[in-house]
Amino acid sequence: MKLRFMGAVRTVTGSMHMLTVNGSNILLDCGLFQGRRREAFERNRNLPFEARDVDALILSHAHIDHSGNIPSLVRSGFRGDIYATFATRDLCAAMLPDSAHIQEQDVAYVNKKRARKGLPPVEALYSKEDANASLQYFVGVSYDRGFEVTPGVRATFRDAGHILGSAITVLDIEEDGRQCRLAFSGDLGRKDLPILRDPSPIHDVDYLIIESTYGNRRHETPEEAQAALRRVVNETYRRGGKVIIPAFSVGRTQEIVYTLHRLTEARQIPNLPIFVDSPLSVNVTEVFRLHPECYDEETAQFILGDRHPDPFGFKRLRYIRDVEASKELQFVREPVIIISASGMCEAGRILHHLKNNIEDRRNTILIVGWQAPHTLGRRLVERQEKVKIFGEEYTLKAEVEVIGGYSAHADRDELLDYVRPLINGRLKKVFVVHGEEEASLALADGLGDLGVPDVIVPELMEEAVL
DSSP, rough: EEEEESSSSSSSOOOOOEEEEEEEEEEEOOOOOSSSSHHHHHHHHSOOGGGGGOOEEOOOOOHHHHHTTTTEEEEEEEEOOOEHHHHHHHHHHHHHHHHHHHHHHHHHHHHHHHHHOOOOOOOOOHHHHHHHHHHHGGOOOOOTTTTTETTTTEEEEHHHHHHSTEEEEHHHHHHHHTTEEEEEOOOOTTTTTTSBBBOOOSOSSSEEEEEBBTTTTOOOOOOHHHHHHHHEEEEHHHHOOOEEEEETTTTHHHHHHHHHHHHHHSSOOOOOOOOOOOOHHHHHHHHHHHHHGGGHHHHHHHHHHSOOOOOOOOOTTEEEEHHHHHHHHGGGOOOOOEEEETTSSSSHHHHHHHHHTTTTOOOEEOOEEEEEOSSHHHHHTTTTTTEETTTTTEESSSSSEEOOOTTOOOOOHHHHHHGGGGGTOOOOEEEEEEOOOOHHHHHHHHHHHHOOEEEEETTTTTTEEE
16 A cells, blocks of 8 residues: 655645555546646646546545646546535536636647747647536545545545535555555635534544644634724725625635625625626636535524525625626726636736726725735735736835735644644554655644654655555
């Protein structure tokens, strides 16, 4: 029995790990590697294994850095089952074709530049047809219902509390008369966040693969985040400005909408027009409505006791799909809230809203998620005086506010607290993945201090025998 770490090691993207047991190959996640354009294209195009040799894929959740290379996997010859929760499958039905659209747009841009240099065109990583074709291999499974993956391997999904449908995978393995339990955290969520349930505990684990995105940092509390959101909206309203919120389409948009709904109902913020301007966000929100079984008790009670039974729709909220309706927002002069993708301000309609509002001191650009290096979002967080949008230079005059408490990832303390109950049990070894090197090493040190017998931060393509 062995594990090979093929992505999201000493970095946070491209989650992909291979478990080989009883002669079968089980892939844990198949995410897109996101980084500098050329490196990302080469790594995503050239899978580090033969796709036809993979017997099954277990998908932790729908985020593109975990699911986004599934169409390439199928295109390359994979014909096994893709096990995921029902909510994850439904999210992928919206997100994978959208990812294909982005791939095709990127290649169109690259090919224009190549044509000017007399170079031949390159092909997109995958097409919408590839994305849609991959969906036929998904097998939906509920939380806490065990299922056989391959001979000798039985899996159970536990709620990870990260995004809708996210799962911790617990694998009960028997090989050559030996039994063990391996758990893969995927991305681990936080306690007491709106909408979703808290991460479910796991027990009697021999081996654990755990993420470390925030292995060296601590978050604000959800209460602090809500108070900060309330303050920003009220202060911007008093200036007569707009609040522009770049937000990821999955999870963050719905969380912000839900919080604004509650603040409006409680009359803690003005009853402002709110626009969610992102086709993917609209589609994803429809999936959220389909899966109330994932909601926590607080959200369920809010729906039952509210005259608006939909937590993602209320009187002053409007979802926008149409391009022309999106363009009309630039002519709005009164205070409004605009939520749009992408979350790191690298593509999509948010760029137009930033272009139209960045040079007005009355407005606020509200950052509610981590911004990667070399992105427009990071330059806004750094409050650089001049930034480029669509190749044109703009002066940053709007206020920039950053709220860190809306992260859907467990922070350092929460990760350590999750592992702590396992220490005095069967736990033999922990593999720390899905974090920048500094964060992964810091969490590994913390786990060692807890008393974990063996902690490993693997290198790319490193193999471990269990």
